Amino acid sequence: MLSPENPLDEWLGRLDDLAGRSAGFFLERPIVLDVAELEIDRPQLKDLLGALAKRNVRVMGIEGGRPSHFEPGMPPAMRGGRPAPDIEVPTDKPGAATESTIVVRPEAQIVRAPASMIVREPVRSGQSVIFPEGDVTVIGSVASGAEIIAGGSVHIYGALRGRALAGSVGNPEARIFCRRLEAELLAIDGVYKTADDMAPELRGQAVQLWLDSDSIMAERLN
Secondary structure, eight states, X not given: OBOXXXXXXXXXXXXXXXXXXXXTSSTTOEEEEEOTTOOOOHXXXXXXXXXXXXXXXXXXXXXXXXXXXXXXXXXXXXXXXXXXXXXXXXXXXXXXXXXXXXXXXXXXXXXXXXTEEEEOSOBOTTOEEEETTSEEEESSOBOTTOEEEESSOEEEEEEEXXXXXXXXXXXXXXXXXXXXXXXXEEEETTEEEEGGGSOGGGTTSOEEEEEETTXXXXXXXX
């Protein structure tokens, strides 16, 4: 997580010093930008995101932003990343799952049904699937640097190496299912976890994840 401070030029200078001392520190690392304590408006936030992009800092989501800060094309709003505990593996199986998702993938072969979307090809690095009306199902893998953003649940019948955001329009009942968990970032209804926060015993496993209050829960799938 990065928490910028005013004046932003000086903060970016300190960031450059850090990057200079640790070459490649930010390369391909998923970053959440925390602006909760920052006095900033939308144009300034856009400029900050652009400055970070020039430094190869990949912002996966923005925490603490007001609704007026966001516009299409920006990283999604996130919440609850720090207070939420590590992913837990319960003994009892939970109930059924719900909805999810949207699209920005011109070359993908997509079959669309009411409140659901099926992506029949792997989602490659740099590609996004966004479907706020319902669930998204990917018959294949999601590469590192790719993302699935669904209004309902996310179903991935391959490896999840990128990021998956379920319940993106406010759906705490949404879930994430994947055949192989290697994700950079997971989020349900804005509550998120990065790769460093995930339980090591779940990596590489078939997993389902759901939200319990402000905690992301997980269990292996048989």
